[in-house]
Amino acid sequence: MQSTARKNEWPLDKMTLQCDVTKKNREDFASPPREGAYVHGLFMEGARWDAQTGIITDARLKELTPAMPVIFIKAIPADKQDIRSMYLCPVYKTRQRGPTYVWTFNLKTRENPSKWVLAGVALLLQI
Numbered sequence: 840m841q842s843t844a845r846k847n848e849w850p851l852d853k854m855t856l857q858c859d860v861t862k863k864n865r866e867d868f869a870s871p872p873r874e875g876a877y878v879h880g881l882f883m884e885g886a887r888w889d890a891q892t893g894i895i896t897d898a899r900l901k902e903l904t905p906a907m908p909v910i911f912i913k914a915i916p917a918d919k920q921d922i923r924s925m926y927l928c929p930v931y932k933t934r935q936r937g938p939t940y941v942w943t944f945n946l947k948t949r950e951n952p953s954k955w956v957l958a959g960v961a962l963l964l965q966i
Contacts, residue, residue: 843874843914855917858944861909862890868909875913882906884934885960888946895926895948895955904966910944920945926952930962 844851865879882904889896890908898905925945932939944962948955 840914849916853917854914855920856912856942856944857915857920858946859911860888860893860907860946861911862893863909865909872911872913875911878910878912879907880964881910881930882963882966883960884963884966885958886955893947895928895946895950895960904963907962912944924948926955926960928955928960928962930964932964934963934966936961 840854840856841851843849844854861877868877871877883895884904885898886895887898887902887905888894888907922945924947926948927943928946929936929943930941932941941964
């Protein structure tokens with residue numbers, strides 16, 4: 840966020856991260872993006888990501904922590920962020936909640952975001 844804010848002369852305290860889930864795996868990328876970063880290796884707990892529709896959907900039976908596709912993250916001004924039909928999904932280092940909190944990603948959903956809050960949906964860096 841800091842380098843993007845400096846480059847575009849935007850105030851850092853008015854910046855946020857935009858999270859776009861791609862339909863690709865790590866092997867599909869040969870080079871880094873010009874701006875932002877590709878992130879892989881995250882797992883979703885409490886639900887799963889439907890790559891076809893590009894939204895959060897109910898978890899499958901016996902699939903506790905499905906892997907997420909590659910996520911493209913870039914810094915944008917906070918007032919340009921669209922939060923309609925988004926679930927503010929917390930990201931944790933481990934399954935232990937609380938002290939392992941890292942950030943919040945906005946993930947697309949067709950359901951009411953409260954459904955995912957009640958289900959305890961979160962992204963995990965390791966399982």
